[in-house]
Amino acid sequence: MSHRTAAGGPPRGVPSRVANRLGSGAVQLLLVLVAVGWLVPTIGLAVSSLRSAEDNNATGWWTVLTRPAQLTIGNYQKVLDNPQIVQSFWNTVLITVPATLLVVIFGALAAYAFAWIDFRGRDLLFIGVVGLLVVPIQVALIPAAVLFGMLHIFGSIISVIAFHVAFGLPFAIFLLRNFFAGIPRDLLEAARMDGAGEWRIFRKVILPLGLPALASLAIFQFLWVWNDLLVALVFADSDSAPLTVLLRGQTRQFGSNIDILAPGAFLSLAVPLIVFFSFQRYYVQGVLAGSVK
Amino acid sequence: MPWLALAFLSPGLVMLAALVVYPIGYTTWRSLRDASGRSYLGLHNYVTMFRSDSTRTAIGNNVIWLLVAPTVVTALGTVFAVVTERVRWATAFKLVLFMPMAISFLAAGIIFSLVYADNPDRGLANATVVAVHDVVSPAAAYPGARPRDPGPFTQQADGSLRSSRGYQPGESALVGLVGVRPTSLPAGRVPAVPTAATPGTVGGTVWFDFVPGGGGVPGAIDPGERALPGVVVQAVRDGTVVATARTGDRGEFRFGGLPPATYTLRLPASNFTEPFAGFVWLGPTLVTWSIIGGYVWMWTGFAMVLIAAGLAAIPREALEAARVDGGTEWQVFRRVTVPLLSPVLVVVLVTLMINVLKVFDLVFILAPQSSQDDANVLALEMWRVSFGGGQDQGLGSALGVFLFLLVLPAMIFNVRRFHRGQR
Numbered sequence: 001m002s003h004r005t006a007a008g009g010p011p012r013g014v015p016s017r018v019a020n021r022l023g024s025g026a027v028q029l030l031l032v033l034v035a036v037g038w039l040v041p042t043i044g045l046a047v048s049s050l051r052s053a054e055d056n057n058a059t060g061w062w063t064v065l066t067r068p069a070q071l072t073i074g075n076y077q078k079v080l081d082n083p084q085i086v087q088s089f090w091n092t093v094l095i096t097v098p099a100t101l102l103v104v105i106f107g108a109l110a111a112y113a114f115a116w117i118d119f120r121g122r123d124l125l126f127i128g129v130v131g132l133l134v135v136p137i138q139v140a141l142i143p144a145a146v147l148f149g150m151l152h153i154f155g156s157i158i159s160v161i162a163f164h165v166a167f168g169l170p171f172a173i174f175l176l177r178n179f180f181a182g183i184p185r186d187l188l189e190a191a192r193m194d195g196a197g198e199w200r201i202f203r204k205v206i207l208p209l210g211l212p213a214l215a216s217l218a219i220f221q222f223l224w225v226w227n228d229l230l231v232a233l234v235f236a237d238s239d240s241a242p243l244t245v246l247l248r249g250q251t252r253q254f255g256s257n258i259d260i261l262a263p264g265a266f267l268s269l270a271v272p273l274i275v276f277f278s279f280q281r282y283y284v285q286g287v288l289a290g291s292v293k
Numbered sequence: 294m295p296w297l298a299l300a301f302l303s304p305g306l307v308m309l310a311a312l313v314v315y316p317i318g319y320t321t322w323r324s325l326r327d328a329s330g331r332s333y334l335g336l337h338n339y340v341t342m343f344r345s346d347s348t349r350t351a352i353g354n355n356v357i358w359l360l361v362a363p364t365v366v367t368a369l370g371t372v373f374a375v376v377t378e379r380v381r382w383a384t385a386f387k388l389v390l391f392m393p394m395a396i397s398f399l400a401a402g403i404i405f406s407l408v409y410a411d412n413p414d415r416g417l418a419n420a421t422v423v424a425v426h427d428v429v430s431p432a433a434a435y436p437g438a439r440p441r442d443p444g445p446f447t448q449q450a451d452g453s454l455r456s457s458r459g460y461q462p463g464e465s466a467l468v469g470l471v472g473v474r475p476t477s478l479p480a481g482r483v484p485a486v487p488t489a490a491t492p493g494t495v496g497g498t499v500w501f502d503f504v505p506g507g508g509g510v511p512g513a514i515d516p517g518e519r520a521l522p523g524v525v526v527q528a529v530r531d532g533t534v535v536a537t538a539r540t541g542d543r544g545e546f547r548f549g550g551l552p553p554a555t556y557t558l559r560l561p562a563s564n565f566t567e568p569f570a571g572f573v574w575l576g577p578t579l580v581t582w583s584i585i586g587g588y589v590w591m592w593t594g595f596a597m598v599l600i601a602a603g604l605a606a607i608p609r610e611a612l613e614a615a616r617v618d619g620g621t622e623w624q625v626f627r628r629v630t631v632p633l634l635s636p637v638l639v640v641v642l643v644t645l646m647i648n649v650l651k652v653f654d655l656v657f658i659l660a661p662q663s664s665q666d667d668a669n670v671l672a673l674e675m676w677r678v679s680f681g682g683g684q685d686q687g688l689g690s691a692l693g694v695f696l697f698l699l700v701l702p703a704m705i706f707n708v709r710r711f712h713r714g715q716r
Binding site for chain 2: 057130273
């Protein structure tokens with residue numbers, strides 16, 4: 001602050017500085033309130049998941065502040081003993097992991113071609129991919145359902161994965177191509193001098209150097225698929241339904257079964273939160289790059 | 294060379310062609326056919342769509358979403374990004390606000406259905422609103438109480454009680470009430486006592502004219518009947534209130550120093566109104582706005598992070614120069630920061646608008662069955678028509694095409710922006 005005045009700004013008197021200090025105190029207080037306000041809904045879910053159904057129906061979760069004894073892990077025990085819920089949790093994993101890996105692999109391959117292999121119509125094709133970024137999935141639900149029906153995979157986990165991969169690709173290609181294009185040409189030329197082919201360059205130069213972008217993409221796609229409801233709702237049958245679809249079925253009788261919903265929802269958001277807090281830097285970069293999706 | 298490119302491109306392009314590009318064509322074709330897909334209908338599905346009430350509601354709601362949600366999110370994001378620039382714990386703040394971006398709309402929906410629960414004892418939103426309301430205008434002391442009938446007092450249309458006879462100074466009134474809820478009775482069990490008449494004063498007693506277990510004389514204070522303290526009583530002369538009193542611990546009230554005349558007594562409705570129970574957040578009127586609230590919670594962090602990145606790229610000199618020229622902080626913000634930030638703001642707004650057009654899960658989860666028609670949006674309508682009961686894939690396809698047309702401008706914006714970046 002002081003060097004600003006020294007640099008020729010209007011001199012500030014003591015009262016103005018005090019006002020500034022007070023103003024900044026008020027701003028900080030306000031920010032604390034906003035941050036607390038932002039956290040409270042999630043805390044509410046977490047606390048509700050640790051209270052019995054009777055308690056939840058009778059009083060608000062904030063009563064734990066005065067009666068902490070009501071907390072119990074009973075709901076979680078019930079949820080983990082429920083084979084349907086456990087199955088749907090595994091389905092979520094079985095959908096999310098392949099859908100993430102495939103998008104990263106297919107996306108990286110295509111992005112490399114768009115960034116470093118010359119072919120006719122390349123720019124036009126890439127612009128086409130950029131255009132696909134915003135296509136709403138609603139436009140493809142019915143045709144994909146018909147297509148999956150013909151291939152006899154409608155209702156299976158594979159159909160959900162395939163749809164997620166297709167709709168994850170425009171963003172994947174866009175993000176990775178821009179990153180790969182920024183890799184210095186010299187590095188690729190050097191590898192080519194040593195007699196490396198395109199495949200070798202892709203594996204030994206592009207993939208290691210592109211790791212940050214690949215990580216951003218992987219996290220982004222992981223959260224996207226993990227959190228999806230609509231795609232699985234349309235394509236997955238009851239045996240391959242992920243946790244989101246199962247919980248959605250439970251919301252139809254909301255209030256009476258909060259002892260399943262609250263811990264279920266918390267299980268469903270715990271994994272994304274862990275991923276988010278472990279890799280938040282990569283995730284934020286992915287979001288920054290992926291705006292306009 | 295093209296073969297090599299093709300080898301790298303083919304897995305991705307096959308997927309895109311089969312599940313994104315071809316479907317756009319198929320959906321368009323399908324939207325011109327009937328529910329079974331057998332016969333050609335021309336534009337009939339589109340006519341049906343725009344004539345249907347639920348699609349119209351959906352379009353109306355999408356317009357509200359489109360006008361409100363991106364603006365609010367961007368405005369909040371800008372404010373937070375600018376304000377946190379000078380705060381030391383900005384990273385922690387950003388993390389907290391960004392966190393909801395990582396969780397599903399489904400989880401957010403469940404989180405907010407807890408927040409929006411009707412009962413103020415359970416829903417945080419109503420608990421807060423009721424607490425604030427009760428501070429601003431305290432709750433009535435005896436909701437639901439009414440006069441003993443027949444008796445000297447009758448309930449008026451506005452909810453107040455009025456004496457049917459007049460009182461002159463030196464007289465005292467008995468105001469016996471029934472229908473007092475056990476929860477509103479004071480703890481002390483103070484028995485009611487008749488207020489002795491004193492010259493020059495209109496007085497009286499307000500009490501609970503009811504003996505537990507039965508018995509007692511209606512309209513008279515029987516042993517064991519309890520006083521009702523804290524009731525507001527007014528003395529009215531010729532239609533204007535000339536004095537106001539509040540009953541004491543023994544249910545007594547007195548108007549001293551009244552000039553000789555005949556007064557009617559009035560107990561205002563504020564004594565008896567039902568307690569404020571908050572809003573029906575997910576009822577037909579508020580549902581869309583409440584859901585937008587949840588959306589703002591999820592996406593403000595996104596706008597803030599993007600805008601903060603844009604802010605960091607603004608040359609410090611531009612801001613310093615404006616400050617040196619004597620601009621106030623607000624002027625600097627309005628005239629320098631916002632214009633320099635406008636490309637980022639446009640990107641944020643466009644991203645949010647596309648996102649809002651496609652909003653589905655949050656409405657699907659948060660809107661209860663009873664108000665889902667009122668909260669309807671296009672993406673939800675598309676699902677309902679084609680999968681969730683409607684099973685009319687011709688009409689569903691028309692809705693899909695309509696949604697696609699709505700995001701076309703954003704597609705053009707993207708391609709243009711990318712094209713400019715290339716040059």
